[in-house]
Amino acid sequence: MQESFIFTISATADKTILGRIVQLFTRRNIAFQNLIASRPDDEANYHYRIEAKTTQRWAEQINKELRRIIGVAHAAVLRQEEVAWMPVALYRINRRQLPQPVLEHILLAHQARLLTADSESIVLEKAGDAGSSLALLEALQPYGVQEVSKSGAMIMAG
């Protein structure tokens, strides 16, 4: 049975490692639902978080093969309920069409925050699951949404 698994990988800053990670999935015809690569400022290692739908058997096998990649310091496979995860969405709105009182109301009602603003547009940020980000989008649509960007899930293992 297919289910969503979260793969967390910590690896040295080797340019070829992401390619090696990706091919373990592609060779088995498994698509990513989400991929985040990051390098915390205070760490030498890169962190990769991958969400993919597959069987438990393949998830376990891929995890073992991730561990044998030269340069991988740590790899683990987890189910969604075993991780803290949250998508982040950004919304660019036409500033002129969004009155200040309405903006304040929306920010409060949807637990969003104002990220940047200039004379033409403002950018709002919202962390939350797909339903809550959609609700915010619907609330903003009457005021001219210019662009929406979603990060996929930010994941914190364990």
Next chain:
Amino acid sequence: MSTKEKPAPALPDNAKIVSGAEAVILSLMAEGTETIFGYPGGAIMPIYDALYDYADQLNHILVRHEQGAIHAAQGFARVTGKVGVCFATSGPGATNLVTGLADAKADSTPLVCITGQVAAPLLGTDAFQEADVISITTPVTKWNIQVTDAADIPAAISKAFYLAQSGRPGPVLLDITKDAQFTKAPFSYERCTEVKHYAPKPPLSIAAAEQAADLINSAKKPLILAGQGVHLAGAHEELLALAEKADIPVATTLLGLSAIPSEHPLNVGLLGMHGNYAPNVKTNEADLIIAVGMRFDDRVTGRTDTYAKQAKVIHIDLDPAEINKIIRADVALVADAREALAALSVLAEENEHREWLQEFQVCMEKEYEKVVRHDLFPADEKMITMGEVLRFINETAEADSILVTDVGQHQMVASRYFNYRRRNSNVTSGGLGTMGFALPAAIGAKAGRPEAQVIAVIGDGGFQMNIQELGTIMQTGLAVKVIILNNNYLGMVRQWQQLFFEKRYSFVEMENPDFVKIAQGYGIRARKVERREELQAILEAVLESPHAEVLEVLVGKEDNVFPMVPTGACVSEIRLE
């Protein structure tokens, strides 16, 4: 000195300033490399130029195609246990290595391949003979790296050698840009002894070994499956010690052949699709399977849902990713095969399994009557069989001879009938099944062990896939014996079309050239045998000759290889006809 310039690093006492190209050569020599297989071209010319000055210290074998270089390096590595080294230029030179890299990855063969690359400023510009070699080779290498700075070359090569041969061996590729080859940098060499986060030799769990020993001591019908890991770990003596002490029959995988001498009383034959009848049938009757350095390849297991369900399984493998991948282990020993077998041979009790061994004997006799007798001693009216060629080879070959096979019917026949007397005397393409492997691999094997007789048994299809390497034999004078078993068919495909595709022979019949004339054109002695009465004498002359020889033997066109486990069948459903 301007403040923007980097201060010169403090040089060790043994450091000298050399070009990146010379650093490549010096690094290889520091690793003990004596033989390189390669083919020059634009982007690797600085390395070849540096090699010119060291030609008296390094033996470079000029092949005729880069695929030949890498298969030769594989043959060299397999018979010597050392790292095989090959050179190729950028672009097509490098891409021609890909099949060999995949083959070496599948068969855990230690290689260091060095490719030239366009100069760093040209990377990504679609420059002449530029190919993204790192991306292309990532899935088929254990590790690869692009080097753009001459100063990084010694450390990269040192790491490459360490990774290629430690843990589960495999191919490693270094892609070195042309400017890095030209640039001068301080050279000093330090052998790599560890890589961060890499644990090549996991410690043996004594508790797991004791559990395994308990299973061995209580088993009534144990069976050892010996794979390539026995060779890689040099665990031949430990394997025999365990098998003989506990009286356990030993079957081998294709790559495990020669892990135990063919004539050893506990050797019960070859596993797998075209292996022997007894070990396949008895796999599904054994109460304990002891898998050593093998990975339960689908050619060995057949249908996995019916494979050895009655048996407990002990799986010994250095690579944790192989444990439970195909067949679930009751006890896993993630360890070097030599260490694990040494521990088990101490913990195992002396035992006897006479009745169990007798059951193998009964199966062997059945196989002999149905298959072996007809293969080795065919009726007079039949054309020469592949099996009888092997029988005559066994009668004539030297005791330490090495058999190199290609892929197809002849491979299975040769693997079944060759008398392996020496460890590491089997060189073949196992996991990837690469036609065209044998001719260059035999060249590499002969270069690695010039004192040994190297016999390459090849089909007419595979021979033509790297036939150009006859030129390498001509130029080097390496005395390889090439036996072409010619049935004018892609025989294994034809066999399957006959058995499973209603005899619809779709593009398998070969109209072949005159192999004798071709070999003679390369200055190689060549002969052809069509009649049985000529075979033995000519084969003796070929094998006893001090020179390279090509012998073409016309064999039965539509002979089939049996036994056979059909695809999707379980191993105990092996067919004898």
